Amino acid sequence: MAQPPEPVPPVPEQPPLPAVARWLLLLFAGLCLALGVIGVIVPGLPSTVFVLMAGWAAARSSPRLYRWLWHHRLFGSMLRNWHNGGRVSRHAKWSASGLMALCAIVLLLIDIPLWAAVSGCVSMACVLTWLWLRPEPER
Numbered sequence: 333m334a335q336p337p338e339p340v341p342p343v344p345e346q347p348p349l350p351a352v353a354r355w356l357l358l359l360f361a362g363l364c365l366a367l368g369v370i371g372v373i374v375p376g377l378p379s380t381v382f383v384l385m386a387g388w389a390a391a392r393s394s395p396r397l398y399r400w401l402w403h404h405r406l407f408g409s410m411l412r413n414w415h416n417g418g419r420v421s422r423h424a425k426w427s428a429s430g431l432m433a434l435c436a437i438v439l440l441l442i443d444i445p446l447w448a449a450v451s452g453c454v455s456m457a458c459v460l461t462w463l464w465l466r467p468e469p470e471r
Contacts, residue, residue, distance in 0.1 A: 340402045341415055354393045361389035361397060368407065375431065380410050380424055387411045413469045420466040428463055432456040 349357070364386035371379030383401070387410075390398040401407050413419040436456055439449040 338402075338412055340399050349392065357389045357393035358397070361386045361393060364389065365401075365407075372406065378428070378431075380420070383407045383410045384414055387414075409469075416469070417467055419469045420463060422468055425463055425466075425468075429460055432460055 364382045367377070368379045368382035368386060371377040371382055386407075387398065387401050390401055402411055409421075410424075413421060436453045439452045442449075
């Protein structure tokens, strides 16, 4: 039997935003969502971070878009996992690790200053350390 959908968390109480700010946040949410969709298709472009930013902006600009994202078959799990303790799936961790390793190899093979390649690799190593320390969703 299918489980009922998880309820959408309440949007944090905030003072109302001016209409221009809401429209700008909605535009930002749309842009992030588009980049997240492209990231699902294009290897090397992250989708999770863009979906999380889209959820943040939608929660402040469009409750309807936020509800749609929360219940979406593909994007909803990312938002729910993050909401439930900043959790990141093991699949996302391995995908990020593989793509960052590929990027590190490219950085070390192309003709750029060594300090730039090392800086990029160190930055990616820091992000991966943080990512692997994030809890994983319960099964």
